[in-house]
Amino acid sequence: MSESSERPIIIGAGPGGLAVAWTLKEAGLNPLLIDREKIACSSWHGYYPSLRMNSWRRLSSLPGMRLASEFGPWPMRNDFLTYMKKYVEVLNPDIRYETEVHQVDREAGRWVVRTSGGDLPARNVVVATGLHRKPFVPDWPGLEGFEGEFLHARSYTLPDPYVGKDVLVVGCGPTGIDIAVAAANAGASRVRMSIRNMPVLFKLSPTTSLLCQAIKHGPLPHALVNRVSLLMHKMQWGDLSSYGLAAPKEGTMAGVARSGHSYGAIDRGLIPAVRDGTIEVVPGVTGFDQKDVLLEGGTSIKPDVVIASTGQRPDMERFLGHLDILAQPGGRPVVHGGQTAPHAPGLYFQGYRLPPGQLPDMAVDARAIARAIAGTRRFSLADVLRSR
Known part of the structure; x- marks a missing residue:
């Protein structure tokens, strides 16, 4: 059995994917992240500079690192990018940039992530490409x-x-x-x-x-x-x-x-x-x-x-549409966090919950995904709050 087949694969190196990577590392695993862009958190770099977060700072930290109080109660885009730069430095994740995911298939009891850099087998795959991928x-x-x-x-x-x-x-x-x-x-x-x-x-x-x-x-x-x-x-x-x-x-x-x-x-x-x-x-x-x-x-x-200003869509149909895992309208997954669909065990989704307020969701769902994949102890609300 190859090492790659045992490593969880995370599709997307934005805040959601990095949050899951942190919790999996805490659980002793070594996830591999795949991202089609050249940098982490690419969507945030593309947002307008005056963007201010809708979620309260004290609820919006990712696992393992608090958003600094100097950012105020409602951090701006550049505040959050400063935070994420430090988050990536401390986490030191294994990310394959400029790698496109073409399709995710189920074969012989495992997942195969077919990418522009070749096929990657894995027992567990986390999709974290974000709600806002396609205008x-x-x-x-x-x-x-x-x-x-x-x-x-x-x-x-x-x-x-x-x-x-x-x-x-x-x-x-x-x-x-x-x-x-x-x-x-x-x-x-x-x-x-x-x-x-x-x-x-x-x-x-x-x-x-x-x-x-x-x-x-x-x-x-x-x-x-x-x-x-x-x-x-x-x-x-x-x-x-x-x-x-x-x-x-x-x-x-x-x-x-x-x-x-x-x-x-x-x-x-x-x-x-x-x-x-x-x-x-x-x-x-x-x-x-x-x-x-x-x-x-x-x-x-x-x-x-x-x-x-008519919204954006997740744009997952192109690589997941054949798995009957996406809801219509909108193309969001039918499960979130630590849940998986019966016909798709080991396939998890991070960052697609509605109504909005995604950053607070990411810490909760990252913990749930880590519990499901690594079989670690249950994290209480106090654990989540302490991590912030």
Whole structure:
């Protein structure tokens, strides 16, 4: 039996994969990480510099190393990258960079990870490529002929290019809110946000982070979570219909089940900007016609720039689609953490839980995966908190 067949393989060297590598090393194992990029945490390097974490710092440390208090309660992108650079230095993981995974197959009771560098057998495989790998753009009629500037939010970095321009942001998720507020503050001549389904909006607070963790890792029934999230939205914001913001029609978990991706957002300035007229709300986009953006209800507008904050997808179908392990819509796995599907023993998933708040999930799920693979003792909540 070769050494490689006994080493757990982790696909993805982002925060989720590195967290699992840490816990497996703690358990005495020597995992091999595979990543298609040249550096660890490549997705975080590509995020816009003004990104601020939605999860509270005290809940967001990965196993083995705390996020420093100097980063404040809500660390910025560069704060987290500084933390991850140190995390990689201390962990010293075995990573094969610039290696593409083509397919994962089950053969003779083991997994075979087929990569651009050859086949790798393993008893246990952890998939940690992340929720946000492939930008998603709706199939809008006429988009290819749009005469204005169009980009997906994944390509956004700074608001400076939009000074003096008429900007339409499509989508009311955390990124869309950040971009719209930044463009307005930077001096865009006009900023509008297109909202098809009004999500539940929460205020940024430690309580929100704690509640999100209780929802995902506790016994709270989804029906109760839906009612509570709708009530919280109403209590925090009141009636916003006069500003074009209808009340959400479904709670957090109902929205996730319908869409297959995050439903709900942390408001970081949208509501005040809508109230004072800095940002205007318009209906959902239905299509494009040369210079026009067509909206629900038959109206149209002529923005200079359209930024589609319409989400991203995990993009695992290309190497896991044949295993009947991914849920639709959204393409997320049907199991998480220490769980495996009956027909796919030894195949684990890290970093795909919804609703959002992925960093706190990663510490919990990394411990669970290590227990499942290494058969180590159960980690209590106190153990997890001490590791931070």
